[in-house]
Amino acid sequence: MEDKEILDKFSNPESQNMAFNQLVRKYQQKIYWHIRKMVIDHDDSDDLTQEVFVKVWKNLGNFRQDAQLYTWIYRIATNECLTFLTNKKKRFFLPIHDVAAELAEKIDTSPDISGDEIQLKLQKALLRLPDKQRLVFNMKYYDEMKYEEISEILGTSVGALKTSYHLAVKKIEEFIKRD
Amino acid sequence: MNKMKEDFKLDSLPKHNVYQVPEHYFDRLPTRVMERTTAAEKHIPAWQQGLWVSLRAVAAPLVLLLVFVGVFFFNVQDQDKDEFAAVQPLAEQEILDYLHYNEDLETADFAELSYLTKQEFTSDFLNISSTAAEAELEYYHIRNIEE
Incomplete structure (x- = not known):
C-alpha cells in the first residue's frame, strides 16, 4: 500500500486501525534495524520500536504531507535513539566511552549477535564513533539512503553529512587496522 | 587475518547484518x-x-x-436569631414596663441580670441602656438579694 493511500485511510475513523496496521507492517523492519544498530540490545530496540510507532499513531493526524512519511518516521526513531543513549549515559554517570564499552561487551556476549571476526570488529569500531556520526554512517552504509534524505531526517546540511561519513569510514578503517 | 587488517578497506567488506531477532x-x-x-x-x-x-x-x-462545618454554622446562626429576634423589635419603654409590672418575675431573674451587668452585657442582652437597667435593679433591691 502506498503512503498516500495509508494516510487517506488513516484519516477515516472506520479504516484508521487497518491503515495503521499496514503502516507498521510496511516500516517495522526498517525502523527496528535502524534502532537496533544504534542501541545493540534487542529488548531495548523492541521497546523503542514500539514507542516510535505509538508516537507515529498519536501524531499521524498532524503529519504534513509535504514531507515523506518514511523520513518523518525515521526522524522520530532517530530522536528516540539519541534520547535513549543520552539518558543511558546520564543514568550511569558514565563518560561516552564507557557506554560504548558496555555495548561492545554485548556484541561479544549476546546470543542474538553473530558474525565473523571482522564483522564484529566493524560493529565495535562503530561504537567508537559519536552517536550522530554513527547514525550518518548507518543510514548511508547499511540503509543506502541518499544524503538529501539523511539531511531531511537529521536536519544537517548535505556537505556536513558527506564530511561526517568520510571521516567515519576513515576512523573505522584505522580502528580495524590498528586493533 | 593480520594481512587483511593492514589492507582493510570498508568497500571490500561484504555488508552483513550480525544482529538477529527472535523467531516470528x-x-x-x-x-x-x-x-x-x-x-x-x-x-x-x-x-x-x-x-x-x-x-x-x-x-x-x-x-x-x-457537613459538620455546615451544620455548626447553621445552628449558630439559628441560635443567634432565636435569642435576639424576640427582643430586638421591642422599644426600650416596653421592656421597662414589662420589668415594672410583670408580677411573675422572680428574684432569680434579677440575679441573672446582676450577673449580666457585671459582664457589661446588659445593654446588648436587654436592648436597653445600661443606666436604665441599673435603675431597674435598684428598684427591686438587688443588693439585698445578693446579700
Missing part, C-alpha cells in the same frame, strides 16, 4: 503495537491518575468535614 518477531510486532495504541487511547495521563487517587483518599473525610 516481525509477525507479532504489529499486533503488539496495535495493543499499545489502543491502550494509549484509553490512557489517562499520570498526573491526572495521581490527582484522582489523592482526591479519592481525601474525598470522604472532606465531605464529612464540610
Whole structure:
C-alpha cells in the first residue's frame, strides 16, 4: 500500500486501525534495524520500536504531507535513539566511552549477535564513533539512503553529512587496522 | 587475518547484518503495537491518575468535614436569631414596663441580670441602656438579694 493511500485511510475513523496496521507492517523492519544498530540490545530496540510507532499513531493526524512519511518516521526513531543513549549515559554517570564499552561487551556476549571476526570488529569500531556520526554512517552504509534524505531526517546540511561519513569510514578503517 | 587488517578497506567488506531477532518477531510486532495504541487511547495521563487517587483518599473525610462545618454554622446562626429576634423589635419603654409590672418575675431573674451587668452585657442582652437597667435593679433591691 502506498503512503498516500495509508494516510487517506488513516484519516477515516472506520479504516484508521487497518491503515495503521499496514503502516507498521510496511516500516517495522526498517525502523527496528535502524534502532537496533544504534542501541545493540534487542529488548531495548523492541521497546523503542514500539514507542516510535505509538508516537507515529498519536501524531499521524498532524503529519504534513509535504514531507515523506518514511523520513518523518525515521526522524522520530532517530530522536528516540539519541534520547535513549543520552539518558543511558546520564543514568550511569558514565563518560561516552564507557557506554560504548558496555555495548561492545554485548556484541561479544549476546546470543542474538553473530558474525565473523571482522564483522564484529566493524560493529565495535562503530561504537567508537559519536552517536550522530554513527547514525550518518548507518543510514548511508547499511540503509543506502541518499544524503538529501539523511539531511531531511537529521536536519544537517548535505556537505556536513558527506564530511561526517568520510571521516567515519576513515576512523573505522584505522580502528580495524590498528586493533 | 593480520594481512587483511593492514589492507582493510570498508568497500571490500561484504555488508552483513550480525544482529538477529527472535523467531516470528516481525509477525507479532504489529499486533503488539496495535495493543499499545489502543491502550494509549484509553490512557489517562499520570498526573491526572495521581490527582484522582489523592482526591479519592481525601474525598470522604472532606465531605464529612464540610457537613459538620455546615451544620455548626447553621445552628449558630439559628441560635443567634432565636435569642435576639424576640427582643430586638421591642422599644426600650416596653421592656421597662414589662420589668415594672410583670408580677411573675422572680428574684432569680434579677440575679441573672446582676450577673449580666457585671459582664457589661446588659445593654446588648436587654436592648436597653445600661443606666436604665441599673435603675431597674435598684428598684427591686438587688443588693439585698445578693446579700
